[in-house]
Amino acid sequence: AQSVTQLDSQVPVFEEAPVELRCNYSSSVSVYLFWYVQYPNQGLQLLLKYLSGSTLVKGINGFEAEFNKSQTSFHLRKPSVHISDTAEYFCAFYDKVIFGPGTSLSVIP
């Protein structure tokens, strides 16, 4: 069965510290992978996506993610977070569009 797992439901981090949000997927077919961000009281916005090619993908707001096929992972990273990064982050993949349960990132001043 296809699924997406986000191991951390909540991640608190101090401002200007680095952060990694973890995502693992399970699929027997080729996948396209996405990270979406949901700011408070808003809909989801696309952060970045992996379709093919380079396994390191750069997105908006200084985020990047690395596709690792052997570990079936697509972890999201940012070297220095800002207060404005406080949001819910969702990993998703497309064969059928399947979302993970989300990780709530709280940036502490």
Add this chain to the structure above:
Amino acid sequence: DADVTQTPRNRITKTGKRIMLECSQTKGHDRMYWYRQDPGLGLRLIYYSFDVKDINKGEISDGYSVSRQAQAKFSLSLESAIPNQTALYFCATSDADRGGQETQYFGPGTRLLVL
């Protein structure tokens, strides 16, 4: 102006009432989706439509129905609302016209409370 709009943004209703949530898009996409979001569960797909004549059930379609009135409009109905349908509902469109590579664009959400 927003590309994907949802009305209403907030709604409180009573058990047993019929309610309709509406979604409109100006992106010209053929594909439209309805999701519900519950804490700790992420987004779950209710229904999706690949064009005006194509409607498909998603993961959790029971208790819901949809209508694709036009390419730009996709409505979700709760025929007889129940409290466990209290959730945040999102409409989305996608540009899946290039070999299945799909990016979704979301509306702002409708917060529904069923008493």
